[in-house]
Structures are given as C-alpha cells and as structure tokens.
Amino acid sequence: MSTSPITTHVLDTSRGRPAEGVPVVLERLEDTGEYVVLGRGKTDADGRLRDLLPPEPRPKPGTYRITFDTGAYYAAQGTTGFYPTVSITFLLRAPEEHHHVPLLLNPYGFSTYRGS
Numbered sequence: 001m002s003t004s005p006i007t008t009h010v011l012d013t014s015r016g017r018p019a020e021g022v023p024v025v026l027e028r029l030e031d032t033g034e035y036v037v038l039g040r041g042k043t044d045a046d047g048r049l050r051d052l053l054p055p056e057p058r059p060k061p062g063t064y065r066i067t068f069d070t071g072a073y074y075a076a077q078g079t080t081g082f083y084p085t086v087s088i089t090f091l092l093r094a095p096e097e098h099h100h101v102p103l104l105l106n107p108y109g110f111s112t113y114r115g116s
Helices: 070-076
Strands: 006-012 023-029 035-042 062-068 086-092 099-106 109-112
Touching: 006 062, 062 099, 086 099
Parallel strands: 006 099
Antiparallel strands: 023 035, 023 062, 062 086, 099 109
C-alpha cells in the first residue's frame, strides 16, 4: 500500500493512547507569501493520518505547515486544553524522502520531531 509522502501520528500522552479523530490540515508556503492547502483529514484509531497527499507526484521542496485542531479533539473527549491548535512549520528539502511529522500531545503541552 502506498502512503502519502508526508504523514503524521498523534499520541495523547495524558491518556497514554493514540489521539483518534484529530482534524489535520497540510499547507505549503507559496512564493506569494500565502499558504495553500494541499490536504486535510482526521487521524484514524491508531492516531495516524497516512493519506494527506497522494503517493505521486512528490511534493516540491519548500516550507510546509501542518496544523492540528486540538481544540476539536479535546472537545470530543469532553475536556479542554490550553492550545486550540498546534501548527508545525517544517522545511522539505528532499522530495524523494518520506517526511513523518509526529505530535505528542497533552492538554497543556506538546512536542514534535522528525520521524521515520
């Protein structure tokens, strides 16, 4: 099965489980200075989103932003958090490589890293 060249995985560290149903938007910064939406979706039962982009064509090098609607996720859990959204901006320099952008989430903090 082919997957998107850019994927994500959200783990809710406060619950010790994947964060299912987190709305996600992927954008690319254009030469005009505006971000353009390339894909959107929701994390699955395993907290993963594997189909933000089709497997081909490969994304262009540039600046990308992935935004997680954490407010919607926490509302669905019947709780609140400090961050209504989390946006991660990253550079894609090697379009032939897979880019995985995980998010470790809790109501009052988050962290990220370049995954594999």
